[in-house]
Amino acid sequence: MADFLIRKLENFSRLSTEDRHALDQASRQRMRQIRPRDDIVREGDLPPGVTLILDGWACRYKTLEDGRRQIIAYLLPGDLCDHGVPILREMDHSIGSLTAVTLAEIPPETVRQLTADHARLAQALTWESLVAAAIQREWTVNIGQRTAFERLGHLFCELYLRLQAVGLTRGTTCEVPLTQAEIADTIGLSVVHVNRTLQELRSIGLIALRGRELTLPRLEALQRAVQFNPNYLHLDHEGRHLDANET
Template sequence: MNHVIRKLEHFVHLSAADRAVLNRAAAQRVRSFAARADVAREGEKPKDVHLILAGWACRYKQLDDGRRQILSFLLPGDICDLNVFILEEMDHSIGTITPVTIADLPREFFDDINAEHPRIAAAFWWETLVAAAIQREWTTNLGQRTALERMAHLLCEIFYRLQLTGLTEQNTCEFPLTQSDLAEATGLSKVHVNRTLQDMRAGELIVLKGKILMLPELDRLMSTGLFNAKYLHLNHDGRQLDAND
């Protein structure tokens, strides 16, 4: 739960009791999935909210002819659709990219925190607002940014989101996405993705070795992708609040 709590405390300071509640809830039902497996499928009736404890996953839609659009990447600390249990059925699927460990949180847990733990509830609302802001940026990516801008923007976003949960080291982070994943997320062909990554390497914007991404000049990459991190609300530090609690 360290990644989850670190992320939530960026928005709202959590007391020791709040952190204990989260740890207990996350330990009740933990499941592990292999890479490239479905956690939830479109059309299924959702029962619980999934919390990503470890690994990378994605939301996606798949057309009848097999074409797939990745709607968002889900990283450690992310909550998969906070209020999903109010739906009659899933309107999208959630699939893993790497092996993933999730905690299933039942509806009763959210009823309890809304009544008894307002700071956890507030942190979850922050999580929802940031997820919606990320979705708006993805829409802008698909509609307005060039291929190079899309890719640069996506890489900056992933790096900052991983940094928020302590999963970066200086200018380096894990990067298990394939070129097919990137194509499905950016609306580009695999050939176009390959060409774009080659151009970024040649311009010394990125270094990709195996499943490790290095950003030698983050500021220049941000400029290339027209990236402004304000939508991630990184300047909000909830840990500064109620510091004596």
């Protein structure tokens, strides 16, 4: 059930069979199905406990009074949300599904046990939350400093690598179930301009889009063209922390 999360965590450290089993069990206790484009939690609600996206895409977002909307983060299969359960009184943003979503609510007690009994797991989960924070920071940079062209290319690089980390790419291709309006709300551009920029990326041959299928035929070139530096994803040390054989 927790396959995507497990796969992601193993980018950071090798988990034992028990680690994996425990995580899997935890994810099976309370599952929930969400329809596409439905709210999972709304701003003002009591923050939910730890939530794991088992499958599908969701996002954090915030709506201004006049209807402008910013997508703040994507929640992909294997992503966790921890709002520090009883500490904050209410959500300051909403979470909504983009596609159909399957999620697991992991009870506080289960989280406590998991991290208490499985040191590696605890470490790996810390890693995952540090990376989530790093992604949020990178989005600030992306929206604040980059041109439309760079923003869009950067987003695609990030999505591709994050999907790859959970095994959701085939070759140079991955599914990106976003409308241009959603992309616009993500990188702070108008739909029209997203469309223009998309054309540009296509015409140079840096991306290909067939339906919801995104192909990055020349990832390296794309990364260079938009100054994408993957360091913030902290994916580059497969288990090194736990192997004693470092240089």
